[in-house]
Amino acid sequence: MKANEIKEKLRSLNACxxxxxxxxxxxxxxxxxxxxxxxxxxxxxxxxxxxxxxHTLAKGRCAETVIHLMKDHRSKDAVRAAIDFGNGLIxxxxxxxxxxxxxxxxxxxxxxxxxxxxxxxxxxxxxxxREVVTYELILKHLTE
Numbered sequence: 001m002k003a004n005e006i007k008e009k010l011r012s013l014n015a016c017x018x019x020x021x022x023x024x025x026x027x028x029x030x031x032x033x034x035x036x037x038x039x040x041x042x043x044x045x046x047x048x049x050x051x052x053x054x055h056t057l058a059k060g061r062c063a064e065t066v067i068h069l070m071k072d073h074r075s076k077d078a079v080r081a082a083i084d085f086g087n088g089l090i091x092x093x094x095x096x097x098x099x100x101x102x103x104x105x106x107x108x109x110x111x112x113x114x115x116x117x118x119x120x121x122x123x124x125x126x127x128x129x130r131e132v133v134t135y136e137l138i139l140k141h142l143t144e
Contacts, residue, residue, distance in 0.1 A: 001028035001139060009142060013047045016040075028142065032135040038062050038125020045133055048141035056095070057086020058132040062125035078102030 060082025
């Protein structure tokens with residue numbers, strides 16, 4: 001996808017201003033290879049309608065990068081469930097049950113984060129997205 005085509009696609013999907021500015025003048029291949037933010041890539045995977053299991057695997061692996069910071073077992077279990085779902089080991093009902101438990105845990109705790117750690121994690125999660133979903137697959141789904 002050429003730079004002007006992906007710009008229009010991102011605009012039509014209501015991409016955030018930061019992503020629009022960062023991606024300016026880049027082709028989809030450049031965006032996928034160079035994006036420093038896993039959250040933007042997960043967003044694109046979602047809007048490209050990539051297979052739910054692959055998307056969930058990418059989300060789970062991204063969340064796994066901070067699992068050591070999670071204090072509640074329900075949150076850790078949800079991360080493992082996302083990875084298991086992505087790998088076809090559990091069904092969607094089991095995934096939803098783990099999600100519901102983690103959501104309850106989130107209401108029980110306040111999260112704090114370090115800005116530098118957040119930026120490092122964004123790049124790490126971007127690399128995970130590139131590993132799980134290839135450029136060719138994102139291109140295929142965005143051009144269908």
